[in-house]
Amino acid sequence: MRGIIYIAHGSKMPDKNQLFREFVNHIMQSRREKVQHLAFLEKDDENVPIITRRMIDLGVTDFLVMPMLLFPAMHAREDIPAQLDEVLVDYPHISYRIADCFGDEPSVYRICERIIARFKNDESILITAHGNKRFAEPDVRLTDMVTRMKEETGQDLVPAMLYGALSFEEKLKQMDKSKKIVIMPYFLFDGHLVRKIKRLSKPFIEAGYDITFTDTLDLDFGMAEGVLNKISELEEQTYVSSHA
Numbered sequence: 001m002r003g004i005i006y007i008a009h010g011s012k013m014p015d016k017n018q019l020f021r022e023f024v025n026h027i028m029q030s031r032r033e034k035v036q037h038l039a040f041l042e043k044d045d046e047n048v049p050i051i052t053r054r055m056i057d058l059g060v061t062d063f064l065v066m067p068m069l070l071f072p073a074m075h076a077r078e079d080i081p082a083q084l085d086e087v088l089v090d091y092p093h094i095s096y097r098i099a100d101c102f103g104d105e106p107s108v109y110r111i112c113e114r115i116i117a118r119f120k121n122d123e124s125i126l127i128t129a130h131g132n133k134r135f136a137e138p139d140v141r142l143t144d145m146v147t148r149m150k151e152e153t154g155q156d157l158v159p160a161m162l163y164g165a166l167s168f169e170e171k172l173k174q175m176d177k178s179k180k181i182v183i184m185p186y187f188l189f190d191g192h193l194v195r196k197i198k199r200l201s202k203p204f205i206e207a208g209y210d211i212t213f214t215d216t217l218d219l220d221f222g223m224a225e226g227v228l229n230k231i232s233e234l235e236e237q238t239y240v241s242s243h244a
Contacts, residue, residue, distance in 0.1 A: 070103025131161025
């Protein structure tokens, strides 16, 4: 039997985890699988091993794995398969397939376009995501996405990351501080990483930079289409994991 496990990072703030449950429950309503569960990478309960075993007990032998992450880096490429393999090593008859991350889906970045629509074309807008020093793919995909957004909006959009080669701090250093600058935190919700971006921006503001922050994607239900697209793409693939 096929089942879907949606894997999110998890937050130390219970209210954020509850909002994530509501977001994923909304997505589940568009799928036919009888067994669908949400798991968190960094929670003592509702974690990947616990939820995976629970789904196996319910009869799941074919897992569709949906990373609830915007771009693929360490969590998607290493942590999720490692946690699944740890559980499934004793179940050689059970397979899983991992879907792509959904951050550059049109239904997702158009929410961002709506958020930044109020800003003028002469304002520089940093679309700032997580980033990772070890993985270049998020940088490439964010850059490609922002290029498409610029073509659609005509705005001065700059791809940036909290970590890695597209460091938003380095981007700010290269900008004219007399020009109005907007930072759009391209995150699923407002958490500690968004607060870190704001904290690291303070020295620039104190130095005279005119910086405004927008909302995050805020778990907008409009992103559900992007998640569902990635699950559909996964169904069309023939690759099956080998963890025996």
